[in-house]
Amino acid sequence: MPMHLITGGAGFVGVNLARRLLASGERIVVVDDLSRGQRAFLREFDRSPLFSFVQLDCADAEAFINGIRSLDAGSIDEIWHLAANSDIPGGVADPSVDLNRTFMTTFATLVLMRDLAIPVLHFASSSAVYGDLKDAAISELSGPPEPISNYGAMKLASEAQIRAAVESFLKRANIFRFPNVIGLPATHGVLLDLVRKARRTPSGFDVLGDGTQQKIYLHVDDLVDAMLRIRERAAGGYNVFNIGPADEGVTVREIAEAVRDRVAPRATIRFGTGDRGWVGDVPRFRYDIGKLASLGWRPTMDSKAAIKRAVEQVAAQESGT
Numbered sequence: 111m112p113m114h115l116i117t118g119g120a121g122f123v124g125v126n127l128a129r130r131l132l133a134s135g136e137r138i139v140v141v142d143d144l145s146r147g148q149r150a151f152l153r154e155f156d157r158s159p160l161f162s163f164v165q166l167d168c169a170d171a172e173a174f175i176n177g178i179r180s181l182d183a184g185s186i187d188e189i190w191h192l193a194a195n196s197d198i199p200g201g202v203a204d205p206s207v208d209l210n211r212t213f214m215t216t217f218a219t220l221v222l223m224r225d226l227a228i229p230v231l232h233f234a235s236s237s238a239v240y241g242d243l244k245d246a247a248i249s250e251l252s253g254p255p256e257p258i259s260n261y262g263a264m265k266l267a268s269e270a271q272i273r274a275a276v277e278s279f280l281k282r283a284n285i286f287r288f289p290n291v292i293g294l295p296a297t298h299g300v301l302l303d304l305v306r307k308a309r310r311t312p313s314g315f316d317v318l319g320d321g322t323q324q325k326i327y328l329h330v331d332d333l334v335d336a337m338l339r340i341r342e343r344a345a346g347g348y349n350v351f352n353i354g355p356a357d358e359g360v361t362v363r364e365i366a367e368a369v370r371d372r373v374a375p376r377a378t379i380r381f382g383t384g385d386r387g388w389v390g391d392v393p394r395f396r397y398d399i400g401k402l403a404s405l406g407w408r409p410t411m412d413s414k415a416a417i418k419r420a421v422e423q424v425a426a427q428e429s430g431t
Contacts (some may be wrong), residue, residue, distance in 0.1 A: 113137045115178070115186045115228075117168045117219060118193030120147030122297045123234065123288075126330045127190060128152070130338065132160055139181060141174070143167040145211075146196060151295050168193050169210050171218035175225055188230040190337075191219050194265070196298050198238070198391075201260040208260040216268035220275050229281035232341060235269055236288050237352070238262030242392050249398040250287070250350045258392065269350075276348045283347070284340050289354035289397060292420035293330035294427060300362070301417075301424045304369040309428060314378035315370075318387030321363030321379075324394050326354045329416040332409040336402060343405045354397040357412045362387070364414075368421045 114131055116124050119140030124147065131138050137160045140152060144165055155161040166177045178186070195201050195211035216233070223231060240248050241256035257263045272283050296302040307315035336353045344351070363381070370377045385393040411419065 111136045112187040113139070113185060114188050114190060115139045115141060116190045116192060117141050117215060118147060118191075118234075120144060120149060120151055120163075121192060121196070122293075122295060123291060123330060123333065124190075124192045125151045125295060126293070126334050127192070127337065128155060128161070130334050132158055136160065138162070139164065139178070139186065141166060141168050141177070142193070146297060148295075148297070169214040169218055171221040174218050174222050178222065178226065186226065186228050188232065188341075189219060189223060189228055190232045190234075191216060192234045193219075194234065195261060198259050198261045201264075205260045208264040212261060212264035213267050213271075216271055220271060220280075223275070224279050231272060231275075231280055231283045232337065233268065233272055233283065233285050234288060235285050235350075236262060236265045237354075237395055237397070238392070239266040239269065239287065240395070243395065245394060245396075247396055247398040248352065250352055250401055273348060281347065283349070284344060285348075285350040286337055286340065287350065287352045288328075288333065289352075289395075290325055290327045291330050291333050292327050292416055292424075294420075294423045296420075296424045296427055300365060301369070301420055302428075304366055305373055305421070305424050305428050308369050308373040308377055312374035312377055314380060315374070316380045317362060317366050317382060319362060319382050319384060319391070319393075321361060321366065321381045322385050322393070323362045323387065323391070324359045325392075325413075326357065326359040326396050327413040327416045327420075328354050328409060329411050329419060332411060332416070336407050336409075339405055339407045340402070351402050352397045352399055353402060354399055355409045355412045355416070356397070356399050356403075357414075359394075359396055360413045360417055365417055365421075368417060369425075372421050372425050
């Protein structure tokens with residue numbers, strides 16, 4: 111069985127990916143500095159002989175290599191690079207956050223792969239690389255990419271670095287351009303933010319922007335399915351795939367109302383002004399997923415169904431039920 115290394119594996123997507131790989135009988139090593147991920151998310155795996163964890167900052171190439179060498183876990187066949195800054199407004203306030211946690215983690219991961227002769231990389235990129243394309247259905251060939259956030263810029267720079275590595279030493283790289291991903295364990299994002307606001311002040315809560323922002327949402331279960339399908343079926347040394355539903359998305363107003371109805375039915379929702387929640391926010395986007403569909407993949411939930419399920423999950427998580 112292959113050995114997988116997951117950077118940022120104590121985070122939201124990483125925990126779900128780890129669970130699926132372990133259920134398939136594959137060995138994994140999770141690396142995380144626990145700045146945003148939580149060690150508690152991985153406790154369910156601790157008794158598995160197929161699981162190892164190491165806490166380190168994978169932006170530090172020397173520490174990363176030494177930490178992996180010290181594990182004596184066997185040769186690593188594939189890396190799933192999920193480590194990145196997930197706080198887009200935070201990266202606007204301090205650009206060094208995205209430089210260090212998004213780009214430098216990629217750079218150091220590639221150094222590790224070169225020095226340890228690890229052949230295959232799977233990279234969690236983002237719709238943020240495209241920038242603001244208004245109402246266009248975005249395909250992998252839409253462009254040129256013009257990110258409007260530091261987060262998107264560092265994801266795009268990471269993609270470029272990976273593309274160059276494929277020409278030099280990587281055997282294969284799959285680039286996954288994520289949409290907005292929701293589900294458990296919720297660690298950040300609009301749903302968690304709104305649920306916490308509604309619980310804190312059940313009489314009313316504020317929403318960033320005027321509520322007209324409309325985006326696609328994918329449940330993390332469907333995301334992991336898509337990533338594994340690409341791993342299994344995509345041909346070629348360098349592959350880029352949009353992952354998401356094929357629908358028009360849902361508005362922030364619809365999301366806020368769903369949270370209100372579940373958490374604080376008597377709450378007044380107070381919307382802000384303008385169609386952007388923060389600097390670098392893309393108010394509308396939807397994907398053309400024809401390339402991924404050609405591999406036989408379809409999501410089990412559209413954006414509205416994913417929101418409905420995730421609102422229930424996040425509300426239960428925050429209430430401790």
